[in-house]
Amino acid sequence: MMERIVDGGRFIFDGCNTVKLAEKYGTPLYVMSENIIRSRCREVRGDFIDKYENVRAVYAGKAFLTMTMCKIIESEGLGLDVVSGGELYTAVKAGFPMENVIFHGNNKTPEELQLGVNHNVGRFVIDNLYELELLQAIAKESDKKVKVLFRVSPGVQGKTHKYISTGQKDSKFGISLDMEIITDAVKKAMDYSHIELKGFHFHLGSQLFENHIYVTGIQTIVQLMKYMQEEIGFSAEELNVGGGFGIYYTEADQPKALAFFVDTIMATAKAACSEAGLKLPQVIIEPGRWIVGEAGITLYTVGVVKEIPGIRTYVGVDGGMPDNPRPALYDAKYEAIVANKADQPLEQTVTIAGKCCESGDILIWDLQVPKIEPGDLLAVLHTGAYNYSMASNYNRIPKPAVVLVSDGKAGVIVERENYEDLLRQERIPQYLMKEEQESIEKCAITVL
Incomplete structure (x- = not known):
């Protein structure tokens, strides 16, 4: 089990303040020790x-x-x-x-x-x-x-x-x-x-x-x-x-x-x-x-906190199934920490929901957390195995960066994808380009 080190209310992973890692490299973020x-x-x-x-x-x-x-x-x-x-x-x-x-x-x-x-x-x-x-x-x-x-x-x-x-x-x-x-x-x-x-x-x-x-x-x-x-x-x-x-x-x-x-x-x-x-x-x-497996964590930024009175509170994060398909594939279970409130008492039970258009995009059911709000940082633990390697671009979501940390030092080992990366390999067949041009010309003639 990973040792949970807290300094000033912040979760520390291999000497690195995870809040500062998120600020520098963005989220979602894979972090490997x-x-x-x-x-x-x-x-x-x-x-x-x-x-x-x-x-x-x-x-x-x-x-x-x-x-x-x-x-x-x-x-x-x-x-x-x-x-x-x-x-x-x-x-x-x-x-x-x-x-x-x-x-x-x-x-x-x-x-x-x-x-x-x-x-x-x-x-x-x-x-x-x-x-x-x-x-x-x-x-x-x-x-x-x-x-x-x-x-x-x-x-x-x-x-x-x-x-x-x-x-x-x-x-x-x-x-x-x-x-x-x-x-x-x-x-x-x-x-x-x-x-x-x-x-x-x-x-x-x-x-x-x-x-x-x-x-x-x-x-x-x-x-x-x-x-x-x-x-x-x-x-x-x-x-x-x-x-x-x-x-x-x-x-x-x-x-x-x-x-x-x-x-x-x-x-x-x-x-x-x-x-x-x-x-x-x-x-x-x-x-x-x-x-x-235990050498990795994934950092997410909390978005919406959606309470269904008497039923459940869903906490949306900026990742999910594309960066960790294991819960959806075979009901994998994880523990997590609110990394910027790591020393605060646990007072809520919430369900961590991914951002994909899938009801099955749930990372963690019934997680105990402090009072959680939009903008908080969630660290899901023990994600070093089969998360980055299984990651996809489902819903056209770019893959996260991967950062290696060691004794307080950090460096990117895989760059974060952007929207342009999603289109880099795409091509439009020439015949469709021709049809589009002909359609434009026909419209022009009609207007005249």
């Missing part, structure tokens, strides 16, 4: 990378990715997991070492695969046989041999929202653990001239607070590894167990230290491999939300 991000990365190093032999940790970029984030992750000694050509291109432009990049995605396009091959990404995580065949053809044409993992669905489902559960048997991700299907895939990979199969990957879901499902997932995949070694002679060198470690959003969440997950993961992998007579492969984890 460099210190919190680095602290989480160092916990990954201390409790996993430095603690165990032959392990790797890669940051799941889909949670939050900018060129600046790439630089931070690189400096902290973590690898990077990307899931699209755009995320990969961001890493390329940031100068991130490609050998430390893992390229995921359940339906990578030929263009994305070609981009990955061209830039020599460290691993492709193959989701299906079609992708395997496509990558073989692209790698062969490029005269390169690429290293891959197979993503498999272990048939394990954790306690989380169905939209962020990924390890169950009925999932759009990965190759089924039907032994005929997966054996065929492994044989093809072993036969392909430009593919080097290194092992297996699974991911059980996101925002998980239990570790026993990792036990089940690992035991399942180790049995697969044993079968592949005994039946077709394939020895897995790598086992990627994904991420999904939960964080704090509200009091309903009970987050655990990283060691709660990784100690169980490593103990299970060692025991299962020993029992199966296998050499322990390199174990890889992919924390994303766990690294950045």
Whole structure:
């Protein structure tokens, strides 16, 4: 849970007065704490990378990715997991070492695969046989041999929202653990001239607070590894167990230290491999939300305060669904502070409403706040993951800026969009321009 520091009634975030940040950079505003991000990365190093032999940790970029984030992750000694050509291109432009990049995605396009091959990404995580065949053809044409993992669905489902559960048997991700299907895939990979199969990957879901499902997932995949070694002679060198470690959003969440997950993961992998007579492969984890989720806040300016007597008080803010679609997508919950009245007693219950033309554009239901008025500053907490990365221009609303803060210093890492940015890629077809001109000429003739 984020430490709430108050100075002179103002909410302070990583040494920065949030009221002054809003005054300088405007709202809505994403604010990311460099210190919190680095602290989480160092916990990954201390409790996993430095603690165990032959392990790797890669940051799941889909949670939050900018060129600046790439630089931070690189400096902290973590690898990077990307899931699209755009995320990969961001890493390329940031100068991130490609050998430390893992390229995921359940339906990578030929263009994305070609981009990955061209830039020599460290691993492709193959989701299906079609992708395997496509990558073989692209790698062969490029005269390169690429290293891959197979993503498999272990048939394990954790306690989380169905939209962020990924390890169950009925999932759009990965190759089924039907032994005929997966054996065929492994044989093809072993036969392909430009593919080097290194092992297996699974991911059980996101925002998980239990570790026993990792036990089940690992035991399942180790049995697969044993079968592949005994039946077709394939020895897995790598086992990627994904991420999904939960964080704090509200009091309903009970987050655990990283060691709660990784100690169980490593103990299970060692025991299962020993029992199966296998050499322990390199174990890889992919924390994303766990690294950045609690490192971010979003600042909003309060507009209308609309009281419906005896029912509810709605507080409108200058953002909402476009900068944070998670409440509308899967009923995500948040806590918030009135940042300019952070030391005042809580005396009202209000609902924070976004500005979109959608009844579902509600950021927080029934929030306890001080006496709230137009012009107040609201800080929604723990918005570092999947807010900026999911942001849209719905209702033609420009995306907010992103500011990185550290020990009282602040700098823009993503500029705020303006209305001109919304139109930058638009074009009007020539035939419509011609029709408009003809209409104008006809009007002129009629007038004459």
